[in-house]
Amino acid sequence: MSTTTLRQLRAFVLVAEQNSFTKAAETLFLTQSALSGLIKELEQNLDVKLFDRTTRKLHLSDAGMRLLPQARRVLNEMAVLNEKVSSLKSLHQGHVRLAVSQQLSASTMPKFIAKFCEIHPNIQVTLADCSVDDVVEHIENLEADLGIAPERPYSDDLRADVLFSSPFYLVLPTSHPFASKTEIDWTDLLDERLITLNGPFIKSLQNELPSHISSRIFNPDFEINFLSTALGMTRMGLGVTLCLLYAAEWVSLYGLAMRPIANPVVERKFLLYTHKNRSLSPAALAFKEFLINNAHEFLVSEPKDSQNLV
Numbered sequence: 001m002s003t004t005t006l007r008q009l010r011a012f013v014l015v016a017e018q019n020s021f022t023k024a025a026e027t028l029f030l031t032q033s034a035l036s037g038l039i040k041e042l043e044q045n046l047d048v049k050l051f052d053r054t055t056r057k058l059h060l061s062d063a064g065m066r067l068l069p070q071a072r073r074v075l076n077e078m079a080v081l082n083e084k085v086s087s088l089k090s091l092h093q094g095h096v097r098l099a100v101s102q103q104l105s106a107s108t109m110p111k112f113i114a115k116f117c118e119i120h121p122n123i124q125v126t127l128a129d130c131s132v133d134d135v136v137e138h139i140e141n142l143e144a145d146l147g148i149a150p151e152r153p154y155s156d157d158l159r160a161d162v163l164f165s166s167p168f169y170l171v172l173p174t175s176h177p178f179a180s181k182t183e184i185d186w187t188d189l190l191d192e193r194l195i196t197l198n199g200p201f202i203k204s205l206q207n208e209l210p211s212h213i214s215s216r217i218f219n220p221d222f223e224i225n226f227l228s229t230a231l232g233m234t235r236m237g238l239g240v241t242l243c244l245l246y247a248a249e250w251v252s253l254y255g256l257a258m259r260p261i262a263n264p265v266v267e268r269k270f271l272l273y274t275h276k277n278r279s280l281s282p283a284a285l286a287f288k289e290f291l292i293n294n295a296h297e298f299l300v301s302e303p304k305d306s307q308n309l310v
Helices: 006-018 021-028 032-046 062-087 102-107 109-119 132-140 186-191 211-217 227-235 245-253 282-299
Strands: 051-053 058-060 094-101 123-130 146-150 158-173 194-197 222-224 240-244 256-262 267-275
Touching (some): 006 032, 094 102, 094 109, 094 132, 102 109, 102 123, 102 227, 109 123, 132 267, 194 211, 194 227, 222 227, 227 240, 227 245, 245 256
Parallel strands (some): 094 146, 194 240
Antiparallel strands (some): 051 058, 146 267, 158 240, 158 267
C-alpha cells in the first residue's frame, strides 16, 4: 500500500467540509482534475471509497464519515508540530488556542485575554466560544491548548484541574424588594416568577437542593437557552434569574442587581482542561500560569459593594 500524504488528507478534509470539488480546488489553488487525482490516490491507498458521487450531489460515504475525524486529527497534530518548532525559538513568538464555555467567553474572558496580551503583545491568542461539551471535545481533538468550562465527563486522555468556584446568585431588578437584602435564601424563590437556563447549568441543582425547592426550579415560568436572554427578560420585569459570580459585569451592563443565594450555598466548579499526551508550548504554558495566578482576581472577585452591584 502506498504512503498516505498530508496533501491527500488536506484535500479529503477540504472537499468534505466544502462539499464541493470546485470550491476545494479553488481554495487549494489546484485544478479539479489534480484534486480528483489526490482523492483517488487516497481512496486507493486506504482501499475504501470516501465519497458517493452523483451528477448533482456529493456525499461522504460511510467510510468517509468515519475517517474524517481521524484525518482532521492528523492534520491538527501536524499543525501543532509545526507550531511547536517555531514557538520553541522564543516564548515571545507563539500562539495560544483557547476553548471556553460561551457564558464565560461573553463575560469575563475578553478582559482576561486583553490583560495577557498587554504583557505578551507578540503572542497570538485565539478563542473558541462554545458549549461546555464542545470545550472538552476541542481538547480531546487537539483543536485547543487550554479549555475552561464547568465540570463535565471527560476521557482518560484529559487532565482537569479546578480553576475557580462560584456560588449561585439571584439576578433581579434594582426595584425588586429583594434588592435591599444582602443575601437570599433558596426558599425565597418559591413565590417568584423564575427565568431559568435550559441544560446542565440548572439540571445539576436537582440533587443539591431540597425537593420542594428543586421542583420549583425545574418548573420555571420561562426556560431559555442563553443568559443574555434571561438578563433581558429580567430587565423587563418578567421575573428573576440565576447566574454565577463571573457574570457580574455583564449583569451590571443590564442595570440589574445580583445577590448571593444561601441555605444552602451551592457552588459550581470551573475546570482547566488540558491533554495529558501533549506538552504545551512556551506560549500556552505562559497563558496557563497567568490564568492560574490571576483566576481569582479576574473571574471570581467579589463586588466592591454588594449592595450597589447594579
